[in-house]
Amino acid sequence: MRALNLVADRELVVVDVPPPPPPAAGEVQISVKAVGLNHIDVWGFRGMAFAKRKLPLSIGAEASGEVAAVGEGVTHVKPGQKVVMYGALTCGHCKACQEGRDNFCENVGGLYGFHIDGFSRELMNMPARLVIPVPDGISFRDAACAPIAFSTVQHMLFDNAKLQPGETILVHAGGSGIGTVAIMMAKKIGCTVITTVGDDSKIEGVKALGADHVINYRKDRFEGETRKITKKKGVDVVFEHVGADTFNGSLLVMKRGGRLVTCGSTSGPTTTINLMQLFQQQYRIFGSFGATMKNIAESLDKMADGMLPVIDTEVPINDVETALKRMETRQVFGKIIVHF
Numbered sequence: 040m041r042a043l044n045l046v047a048d049r050e051l052v053v054v055d056v057p058p059p060p061p062p063a064a065g066e067v068q069i070s071v072k073a074v075g076l077n078h079i080d081v082w083g084f085r086g087m088a089f090a091k092r093k094l095p096l097s098i099g100a101e102a103s104g105e106v107a108a109v110g111e112g113v114t115h116v117k118p119g120q121k122v123v124m125y126g127a128l129t130c131g132h133c134k135a136c137q138e139g140r141d142n143f144c145e146n147v148g149g150l151y152g153f154h155i156d157g158f159s160r161e162l163m164n165m166p167a168r169l170v171i172p173v174p175d176g177i178s179f180r181d182a183a184c185a186p187i188a189f190s191t192v193q194h195m196l197f198d199n200a201k202l203q204p205g206e207t208i209l210v211h212a213g214g215s216g217i218g219t220v221a222i223m224m225a226k227k228i229g230c231t232v233i234t235t236v237g238d239d240s241k242i243e244g245v246k247a248l249g250a251d252h253v254i255n256y257r258k259d260r261f262e263g264e265t266r267k268i269t270k271k272k273g274v275d276v277v278f279e280h281v282g283a284d285t286f287n288g289s290l291l292v293m294k295r296g297g298r299l300v301t302c303g304s305t306s307g308p309t310t311t312i313n314l315m316q317l318f319q320q321q322y323r324i325f326g327s328f329g330a331t332m333k334n335i336a337e338s339l340d341k342m343a344d345g346m347l348p349v350i351d352t353e354v355p356i357n358d359v360e361t362a363l364k365r366m367e368t369r370q371v372f373g374k375i376i377v378h379f
């Protein structure tokens with residue numbers, strides 16, 4: 040069977056590997072159908088000195104597939120069923136896992152596709168409890184965006200920032216995979232959405248998703264534009280994932296008591312912040328990583344209800360390198376899906 044392996048920094052190859060054995064008790068065997076690419080794949084592709092991992096490594100942290108076989112004792116899914124998979128090998132025993140908050144697992148075995156072999160394999164075995172059934176009517180392609188793109192945003196906006204109807208939110212990089220989802224989810228509950236893009240060609244696209252105001256950050260400073268749009272009041276919530284380039288500006292555009300939620304640092308991991316501003320303005324800053332099991336089910340429900348992911352491109356597995364380079368240069372609008 041085929042697998043897409045990272046064999047060295049910036050070197051991906053499609054290889055022929057032996058299929059897995061039949062699933063053990065408590066495991067399922069998945070026939071992977073579609074993999075969603077994320078920025079973590081770009082980090083992995085470039086190579087990260089601090090990540091504990093061994094190459095070769097099958098990439099892919101977010102995917103959908105079909106149950107090929109189930110091991111003893113598995114009852115919540117059956118062969119032929121469409122499913123998505125949780126993106127980390129969590130323990131299932133700690134308090135967090137027992138509560139379905141797997142992103143707080145105390146004994147996590149690694150992120151699929153980053154620390155341990157991921158989903159870019161035709162067949163794979165994994166713990167059945169990490170497999171979530173997909174409601175009828177959602178394609179493999181769209182479902183592949185539920186475990187990370189949709190669920191990370193669901194967790195950020197609603198569990199962490201507690202975004203409320205009628206609030207104003209600034210969504211950075213509205214054309215990115217998670218940016219497109221954040222616009223749709225915020226708009227759906229009746230928020231005013233301000234977003235940034237790095238290219239005028241993305242303006243119509245983000246407006247079509249519901250953005251009320253669009254700022255081209257390469258032409259105008261988003262800080263000044265956001266203050267103008269909010270008549271100097273500032274926004275209630277900032278959806279951050281850009282990092283060093285924008286973080287201080289993001290703090291600056293919030294109203295007193297504003298909430299900043301972040302899940303990434305694409306432009307760099309380090310910044311300094313003004314602590315006086317932090318406490319005087321009573322800002323709340325949330326670091327957010329991954330999602331709960333419930334967030335994935337909520338995401339799939341939103342898809343079943345008609346909120347579908349924006350797809351930038353669909354590629355076969357032998358063309359993933361081109362797709363990752365496209366992500367690196369920020370040309371993407373929405374998600375890139377790899378098909379098996």
Ligand SMILES: [Zn+2]
Nearest residue numbers: 130133136144
């Ligand atoms: Zn755990």
